[in-house]
Amino acid sequence: MILVVSHLHEPSVNGVVRGLEARGAPWARVNTEEFPLFRAGRIVLDGAEPYGLIETDRGRVDTRAVSAVWMRRAARPAVPRGFRPKDKGFIVDEASAFLHGFLDLVGGVFVNPREAERRARKVPQLALARRCGFTVPRTLVTNDAQAVRAFVAEAAGPVVFKPLSGVTSGGADFARALEQRFGEAVEVEPESAQATGTAELVFSQILTPERAAQLDALRYAPVIFQDYVEKAFDVRITYVAGRIFACRIHSQEAGDTAVDFRRMALRPRVEDVRHALFDPPAALAEGIDAFMRAAGLVFGCLDFVETPDGDFVFLEVNPSGQWLWIEQLTGAPITAALVDALCA
Ligand SMILES: Nc1ncnc2c1ncn2[C@@H]1O[C@H](COP(=O)(O)OP(=O)(O)OP(=O)(O)O)[C@@H](O)[C@H]1O
Ligand SMILES: [Mg+2]
CATH class of the missing domain: 3.30.470.20 (ATP-grasp fold, B domain)
Incomplete structure (x- = not known):
């Protein structure tokens, strides 16, 4: 059994799943935003070898039957509308701890190993x-404008800057998708700017003199500077x-x-x-x-x-x-x- 752990909108999943089908390899897909609100799971330690079970579209998956896991951009769990941020945080943390505990019980190949x-x-x-x-x-990561000026003074050519975390655009509205999928009375909160497609890709850019004049804005967030x-x-x-x-x-x-x-x-x-x-x-x-x-x-x-x-x-x-x-x-x-x- 090959387990795909991803989210509903990940475009590369369909092709991989078709490939697994063509090989006759048994597979199942866990969409992380669906757990726990729409999917039941359990981890059982009852004296024998511990195991986990989770519901998917293709039936219940048992950790003991999984030979390989492909993890691809897990999403946060859907949370019903109206929960306080504190409670939402609790749900997100507990769901993530469950999924990690579940995956800890799986032997076999991980693409990629989570620690890596x-x-x-x-x-x-x-x-x-x-x-x-x-x-x-040559690279400098800093929120210190003075350090950047020194870095630029030492550069043989142009300097480029780019974000440290690498924000990418999401383009998915999980809330609507989940409501369509499960046709439930539960209204789920749009997950984040990323999930609703309003996050922006920040491109690498040359540090021109005009941009260098704005370096004081670094106090709001550190940035990577590199020789271009x-x-x-x-x-x-x-x-x-x-x-x-x-x-x-x-x-x-x-x-x-x-x-x-x-x-x-x-x-x-x-x-x-x-x-x-x-x-x-x-x-x-x-x-x-x-x-x-x-x-x-x-x-x-x-x-x-x-x-x-x-x-x-x-x-x-x-x-x-x-x-x-x-x-x-x-x-x-x-x-x-x-x-x-x-x-x-
Ligand atoms: N030091 C550099 N010199 C020349 N071009 C660069 C440099 N750093 C970044 N770039 C250009 O910007 C692109 C994005 O940079 P990079 O891959 O380092 O950052 P990223 O924001 O983390 O990207 P990703 O979204 O792929 O994670 C590079 O593929 C390259 O085209
Ligand atoms: Mg890149």
Whole structure:
């Protein structure tokens, strides 16, 4: 039994599930926003081997029957309208503790192991990348404007800034979806700005003199500053259990995508930005494999800059990054590789 732990709106789940179906692999899907309000679960310690049960669309899943878990962007549980924030917080914490306790009882493969996913934060991953032999841009994370001015004074070229937490747009309204799905009298609170699609993607930007004049705003939130790396291409690596799909994104062919390739998402047609698979040089492939093993990650989307000299500079790994657009534009069989990893 392969257990998918995600939420109702995660676009990559359907393809993976179709892949599992095609292999005849038994699977079930837990949408985390549905527990506990719409789904019953239990964890039983009664003297014998402990186990957990949880309801899904495909029947009740028993931890003892699960051979692999694919965790993909869990959402917070739905909470009925009208609960006080304090009570809502209690529900969220208890539901999360239950799900973790449930998953703690599962043996087998986790994509990704939860501890590895938690550890894959911006700062430690830059440190690990450096230890694995990658070039990493000179970086400062701070809320201290004075420190930034000193960092800029030392820079050989432009400096880029970007958020530390990497807010991404959600686009999902779980409340409406849950009401439609369960047709219940329970009205659920929209979960968060992220869940209702009002969160914004904050792009990497060059620190121009006009923006540098606003550095006092740093007191409200720390920010990452980095030497801007001149690019021939942005490179997106999708790593799946030892397999590497390397894609060059021709982001320098137009002004809008030059600094941050993700701005292509604002275009009417993403496919106008050229994407091309390439064979990564052996040293890059070996470095990525060593990095991912050291990070304990089975799956991840890594961003590199390929410089005009053909060097690769590490920017980040996102352990639950998107890959569907790469698969659609290049034909890289990423979903199939993930299905392989889950069925192994
Ligand atoms: N130091 C840099 N030099 C050149 N370009 C950069 C640099 N840092 C970021 N970028 C550009 O901005 C993009 C996003 O940056 P990065 O992946 O580091 O941040 P993020 O906000 O965490 O992204 P994600 O949403 O993928 O987690 C990069 O893929 C690249 O195109
Ligand atoms: Mg990125």
